[in-house]
Amino acid sequence: MYARMICMIYLLVLWVSLSKQEPRNxxxxxxxLSGQYRINVSPFEEIxxxxxxxxxxxxxxxxxxxxxxxxxxxxGLKEIMLGRCYEYQYIKRGLYLSNTTDIKNCxxxxxxxxxxxxxxxxxxxxxxxxxKYFEKALAGVHVINRAIFWSGTYxxxxxxxxxxSNYITLEDTLAANMLxxxxxxxxxxxxxxxxxxxxxxxxxxxxxxxxxxxxxASRTFAERVSGEIYVVLNGSxxxxxxxxxNGSYFAEFELPYFKRNGSFRVTKINALVLHTPDLPVTxxxxxxxLVFLEKLIRDAQFEYNCVDDPDELIMLMCADSWGARExxxxxxxxxxxxxxxxxxxxxxIIHSLSFVVLFCIGVFRQIV
Numbered sequence: 375m376y377a378r379m380i381c382m383i384y385l386l387v388l389w390v391s392l393s394k395q396e397p398r399n400x401x402x403x404x405x406x407l408s409g410q411y412r413i414n415v416s417p418f419e420e421i422x423x424x425x426x427x428x429x430x431x432x433x434x435x436x437x438x439x440x441x442x443x444x445x446x447x448x449x450g451l452k453e454i455m456l457g458r459c460y461e462y463q464y465i466k467r468g469l470y471l472s473n474t475t476d477i478k479n480c481x482x483x484x485x486x487x488x489x490x491x492x493x494x495x496x497x498x499x500x501x502x503x504x505x506k507y508f509e510k511a512l513a514g515v516h517v518i519n520r521a522i523f524w525s526g527t528y529x530x531x532x533x534x535x536x537x538x539s540n541y542i543t544l545e546d547t548l549a550a551n552m553l554x555x556x557x558x559x560x561x562x563x564x565x566x567x568x569x570x571x572x573x574x575x576x577x578x579x580x581x582x583x584x585x586x587x588x589x590x591a592s593r594t595f596a597e598r599v600s601g602e603i604y605v606v607l608n609g610s611x612x613x614x615x616x617x618x619x620n621g622s623y624f625a626e627f628e629l630p631y632f633k634r635n636g637s638f639r640v641t642k643i644n645a646l647v648l649h650t651p652d653l654p655v656t657x658x659x660x661x662x663x664l665v666f667l668e669k670l671i672r673d674a675q676f677e678y679n680c681v682d683d684p685d686e687l688i689m690l691m692c693a694d695s696w697g698a699r700e701x702x703x704x705x706x707x708x709x710x711x712x713x714x715x716x717x718x719x720x721x722x723i724i725h726s727l728s729f730v731v732l733f734c735i736g737v738f739r740q741i742v
Contacts, residue, residue, distance in 0.1 A: 436570050445575075447568040448556045455487070455552045456480050462548050466538070476514050478548060483511055487553075492567035496559035497577035499586035508594045511549035516638050517542050521599035525624045526608035526615075527648060530690055534606070541604065544595040553587070585627075592627035600638040606646045607664075609682070610653040616663035617647065617656065634675060642677035649683055651691055651698030658682050 437449035448454065459480035486507040491499075522541040524531035531543060538546035545554045559573035577583040605624060607617050619625060632640040645667065649655045657664055659680035671678045683691075692701035713719065 494560040519601035651695040
């Protein structure tokens with residue numbers, strides 16, 4: 375009898391609470407922070423049903439006013455690079471430029487880039503191909519206490535950096551920003567000098583061709599950072615690779631080139647190890663490959679700190695994995711606190727409605 379009375383009172387309270395709440399009729403999709411890469415040669419995704427895909431080489435010129443998506447050089451490469459250069463310096467300079475006020479000549483930068491690529495076979499490229507371009511584009515730049523590197527965490531690292539407003543990644547520099555997400559390859563004996571139909575996926579006889587641009591970009595950026603730096607690592611890899619691996623850009627082109635001496639030297643390296651919601655944890659700070667990474671950093675006489683899943687990055691991961699089990703618990707707690715802010719009362723009772731109803735049904739059945 376008493377249990378039935380308690381149920382009736384509890385359900386009445388729930389009904390009154392529900393009647394006071396504003397209806398939430400808007401259903402928003404969580405943001406998608408995955409699937410974007412900076413690499414020069416990468417597979418395409420179909421973006422519209424009416425996009426024409428050219429997967430095989432042909433003699434046609436696809437940049438003739440009809441949008442034809444190929445795996446060759448990006449149409450309008452020059453115009454895109456020049457536009458990004460001007461936008462970066464004259465519109466975004468307050469966010470992006472690091473300890474320098476020098477304005478670079480965009481036409482000169484493009485000409486330096488083009489002179490090393492146009493009419494030249496892609497597989498003949500090497501680590502010195504773009505040296506003049508990077509020397510000019512990054513001249514005078516020093517990133518102090520704001521540099522952030524990444525390995526297997528492209529999207530979230532760039533979201534966390536605020537694309538230059540909070541921290542600065544390689545892709546937030548002028549040199550890399552001008553070409554991030556674009557594709558290009560030269561072509562001999564061709565009117566355009568670029569292959570707009572098909573760029574090589576890899577050069578078997580010259581691995582440096584595939585690393586020529588982004589490898590040198592990574593090294594040049596690493597040479598210009600100082601103070602405390604951050605590296606965002608993936609502790610939930612599903613491809614069988616370790617969290618820190620010798621073949622990564624960070625291992626090969628960044629870590630070895632941090633300055634140990636001088637006014638602009640690196641003092642401390644902070645490893646931020648992320649574990650993707652609803653995926654198993656493969657490595658944590660102080661385990662497996664991260665033990666090796668710590669030894670490398672300390673042997674190089676840098677301070678080292680490792681943190682698993684900083685709060686700020688958990689929030690970003692849950693924004694991308696809205697329905698994950700771990701994130702649902704966090705969502706409910708956040709919703710309760712937000713309701714108190716909005717209405718002066720928590721919806722914690724409402725979130726437990728299903729449990730109460732089931733409990734009361736059981737009570738009524740026992741009485742009957």
